[in-house]
Amino acid sequence: MTRAGIGYDLHRLTENRKFILGGIEVPFHKGPVGYSDGDALAHAICDALLGAAGLGDIGAHFPDTDPKWRDVSSLRFLERVRELLAERRLRIAHIDAVVILEKPKLGPHFPAMREALAQSLGISASAINLKAKTNEGVDAIGRGEAIAAQAIVTLEG
Numbered sequence: 001m002t003r004a005g006i007g008y009d010l011h012r013l014t015e016n017r018k019f020i021l022g023g024i025e026v027p028f029h030k031g032p033v034g035y036s037d038g039d040a041l042a043h044a045i046c047d048a049l050l051g052a053a054g055l056g057d058i059g060a061h062f063p064d065t066d067p068k069w070r071d072v073s074s075l076r077f078l079e080r081v082r083e084l085l086a087e088r089r090l091r092i093a094h095i096d097a098v099v100i101l102e103k104p105k106l107g108p109h110f111p112a113m114r115e116a117l118a119q120s121l122g123i124s125a126s127a128i129n130l131k132a133k134t135n136e137g138v139d140a141i142g143r144g145e146a147i148a149a150q151a152i153v154t155l156e157g
């Protein structure tokens with residue numbers, strides 16, 4: 001059986017935060033505000049995986065009221081989701097995601113992100129496709145005040 005899941009996340013950007021996306025640090029003068037590292041891409045993928053597995057959402061599994069998840073790398077979330085999928089004999093066939101932000105340019109960083117995400121999920125980087133879009137200067141994302149990500153995944157099992 002094939003199952004699809006969708007995920008979405010948005011984080012505000014502020015000075016003096018590391019810009020963590022797709023499990024890596026990208027050089028930039030702003031970063032996402034968040035209880036964890038604010039990795040919008042990892043969070044969107046996490047929600048898509050949980051959705052496809054019928055396991056609810058990221059807030060239910062990694063509540064921001066639990067000090068265990070404070071300032072933690074969001075790759076830990078993906079590692080935990082990997083365990084949940086394995087327990088149910090669900091296999092990740094493919095992940096596709098789009099990051100929406102004005103700056104910085106992400107293309108050069110996608111290979112490292114795919115590697116980091118793939119390693120945490122125990123899959124091949126070739127099973128992960130990443131894309132980036134600007135918001136054409138419109139709204140909070142267009143003004144550089146926020147970053148958003150959307151992901152869709154396919155599970156088999």
Ligand code: MG
Pocket residue numbers: 009010011034038039040043
């Ligand atoms: Mg988030």
